[in-house]
Amino acid sequence: RASSPSPRTPPPVSPLSHSLFVYSQQKELMSKKRDEFEDILEERRVSSDLRYAMKCYAPVIYKGLSPCKPNAIKSAVLQSEQVQYVIKQLAKETGESPDIIQEEAMEILDEMGHSMQLGAVRFFAFTLSKIFKRLFQRVCVNEEGMQRLQQAIQEHPVVLLPSHRSYIDFLMLSYLLYTYDLALPVIAAGIDFLGMKIVGELLRRAGAFFMRRSFGGNRLYWAVFAEYVKTMLRNGYAPIEFFLEGTRSRTAKTLTPKFGLLSIVMEPFFKREVFDTYLVPISISYERILEESLYAYELLGVPKPKESTSGLLKARRILSDNFGTIHIYVGQPVSLRTLASGRINRCPYNLVPRHLPQKPSDDIQEFVSDVAYKMELLQIENMVLRPWVLVAAVLLQNLPAVDFELLIEKTLWLKGLTQTFGGFIEWPDNLCAKKAITSGLALHSNIARLVDGHVVLNDKGAEDGAVGEIIFKRALAVLMCGTYRNQLLNVFVRPSLVVVALQMTRSFRKEEVYSCFSFLRDVFSDEFIFFPGISLKDFEEGCFLLTKCGAIQTTQQEIYPTDKGSVVISFLSAMFRPFMEGYQLIFRYLSKEAKETFTEKQFISGVRNFVFQLLEKGNTQCYEALSSDIQKNALAALVQLGAVKKKKIPCVDLLEIKPVAARL
């Protein structure tokens, strides 16, 4: 306990640096009014897709735009001072002729660059109409958000920041912009797509551009890529789109943000090459995620199939399946200028020529990180929660089976609680609870089913077979179900961690509870999304929400659970138990089983075996500890807390873990 890294006193929160940033004032949170949704597929079901694909497409454009062809952009990038500078530097350092490096740069550009063609766009419009109509019941969009976006595109360069749960995300977003007659975005997509020959090329022509997943060491690649993105942005040629999360979240839980691309798109503003830049958080929520079972396998360590065109064709099978409704909420465009006002010291940008690569100063890095978290929190805020999400949360707390009526009752109760906590619930067409849940069960019959008036997880094939097989199947079902419960977690995390802290400290003293809360927040910093540095504010928000639903009472010094609050309290703590237990198992593994140094790969397979054995022996019920996501997050948190030290690139060096593990 003594060596606990959690701060006793609340961290200093400079009022200036965070005044604009506090993402959810408590009052705002409650009175948050959200836009209405429109189904864009409705129109598609009654009118010709071909006519739609051939419609007059004249998107509104940025006011300062001077139109230019993709090839002109490429050569502008290649000839830019920025790229030329790096080419010359590299030539000097390696002794290679600049021409050769220039050619290399050209190749990178070709591999990366988009070449948007209207034909391809129309082709996509047509086929996607067909596909989406087969896959989804409805695609709902907040039209006001689209209008705001249209406005924003004309005013300043726009960066679209959608959540990332599926490959459908960027197809859908482009489709949406086309439908609303907006400029198609250029998308920073992972280069794995290039493996899909025809689709890759088509995507490119529809505006995607590709980046290698990792190019940390390659300066030429970085320079070309950064300049390409910035050129696009400066010209206001088209909205830039990328995923803050970096990759598809396999757990439907928002991943901690990556900063590289974000800092690239912010740079033109820092250097005042543009007056402002709009950042638009977009929340895409799936009633049923296309890749759900794929993800579950992947989390359990069965490698995912490499993206290939034939793989996609095989996926045709899923075309006959029903994936329910998609909700796309286009958030309020956030002005980067407003965010930056008063925060950025302008000196570093004034004293060095703007084309020289410059390592961002500490305050810039901190700012970029703050913005990234803010945008993710805005995404989370507008994520639509379907009834099934609530069902999944209830079900996972009542395994192996729950009475159907009880499930309905608890789901309704949870609905109320979720709304109190600011969750964005879309209840389908005012259906009664029973109908809504039944339809949810129908849609997710692969996950759960109704047996003799009880709802059970659909772990088909788990009854027979070897023990290992049973556990694997069961874990698969739990993880898939968990994917839906996970959508609630970031809404619930603040009050829940207060509850957990309250239970852990066994004290009512606010100070102690806060200290424990703050520690938990650090431990789970990679698991859930917290705005950096506002631990106290998060704590207060958690307390506020708990007070609001009557679960606790607070005085100046103390926090008491109320009698009637015990239901809420036990529900919340049960909701986060898999994470508490999962982390504890991982720490146990590290302190007892692990070697002194290990790689991440060794660590994951080690934990997996360790947990598997415990499950086999029946010593734990925590199937979720098998998930590589939890394992990686826990490791990352330990590194951050200094309990585990990272050495070199491939090696992870174990230092001391005991004090921290003991704490949990």
Place this chain on the structure above:
Amino acid sequence: MAAPAEEAAGSGPGSPSSARRRLSIISGHLRGSPWAPGREGPSPSPCKARGAPAGPASGSIPKKRQELLKWNGWGYNDSKFIFNKKGQAEFTGRRYRLGGMVLPTFKEWIEKTFGASLEHKSTSRASLNVNDVPPSIISEEFLQDLIATKISYSQDAEDRVFRAHGHCLHEIFALREGIFRRIPDIVVWPVCHEDVVKIVELACKHSLCIIPFGGGTSVSSALECPEEEKRTIVSLDTSQMNRILWIDEKNLTACVEAGIVGQDLEKQLAESGFCTGHEPDSMEFSSLGGWVATRASGMKKNIYGNIEDLVIHIKMVTPRGIVEKNCQVPRMSTGPDIHHFIMGSEGTLGVVTEVTVKIRPVPEYQKYGSVVFPNFERGVACLREVAKQRCAPASIRLVDNAQFQFGHALKPQVASIFTSFLDGLKKFYITKFKGFDPNILCVATLLFEGDREKVLQHEKQVYDIATKFGGLAAGEDNGQRGYMLTFVIAYLRDLGLDYYVIGESFETSVPWDRVLDLCRNVKERIVRECKEKGVQFAPFSTCRVTQTYDAGACVYFYFAFNYRGISDPIHVYEQIERAAREEILANGGSLSHHHGVGKLRKRWMKESISDVGLGMLRSVKEYVDPNNIFGNKNLL
């Protein structure tokens, strides 16, 4: 001290003797100069001016400034924009080329640009209410001592108010509608260096505050009296120290008393066939001492240099004594140049009394020119290239589209059908034939000076470069009108003030690669700030690249808006101007290129020159003026 408010004035025809003629137009009204021919020889006797009757002043500007100049606006009493009985705009007086001319399209431009209506007038009070003026508080002992020196002085309210301000918007607004809380208690008119020495000695003895006053054209609140100043404030008006003491033709220098205003200096030098070539826009009124004290810049700096390039020797009276160098040499290596403590000191260290400046023979030939560019970007690229090749003419300026249209609105009624036909043809050629968009194109104005042959050669070189950037030569007349425009614009503010329109100019210097971004962002910022502050009609926000250097350019902004419906327009204006300055700094621009800091821009000094830099300046002030006799509180 005087700061040149605008850079340069120009309205002469493109002929060899235009400089002279232009000046004679500017000052044609004046009584015959007391300058007798042949007096340009050395006149070292220190106080020859002493005892001269107070009546006819030797310079263009009399001691009673209000007799000649507006008490509540810019420039001469007889020169202003008005709307005549037909509702057409007209410029009165005979001093300027525009004088007496009708400007048929101007009214429409005003209405369109500002949403202003001629029906809604906001008139200034007719005259100064002497009862509102703070009383003059002076100790009897000082007054006795002062009288003993025989230095001319005044405690008259009008005299004092006239020296309590420069030409910032809020200052003029206060004259029209309010009053200053603190003004000088007394005005003194020394006529020579020795007089200044005596005044400074008296100030030290009686613990007074001296605020030097030159031409009164400051646009940095530099002349405002600090409200909290409890000591007697003495306004030291240098206007009567206006003689050329000697001209040295061998070394091409002239020693001049610092109170001389630009137009007199050039006129008097011209009589001997010389000029300094220093022509800030305010040169009719601003003084040599003011130029030195603010680091002024002239329109023709490409040939003659800015004030720091022109100055050979400075004599300044400080509370510590007199500071000057021991010789008049082009350059010396004797530690940091003490001139650079003086230039830009903005009246915080002492009074500049005599300056030796470089002079040049009056150029044989002068020619205006102009080039139309398809857009501002091309224009800037062209100016950059001209600067790179170091072939900038005496002046080269690039105005943006809004300013081009503004200049167009100031076109006088054309005399003949033929001229209007020609204009129409030109317009057709540029917009239809060459495909320039009249709402995007921009214009560069040029002024060449020198030997006739060289000018023509130079002209060709510049036009050749312009052609490479898509520029089309657009004639001498457009160029000339461009220069006129920058200088009558100061009169325009007074007209705007009559119709709920307030405006101001401000300037900066910026590296070449940031010129475009800075211009765009600052204009955009102004528009946005206006919107946010509830300004109902989009503001007029325009810029020009007005000087070119090897490493960057000077950019000049005009900004004006219709303030109807706003309760505190000056406050709103100041907030917007401040935001614009923040934007300039964020875009890598300087705090000021030539207007100076004064009190208006003090808040950014630390950021501009670093803590240590500020400390260096402070320590100079502390040594030179430990009791803060020169207490105008500028700069630091």
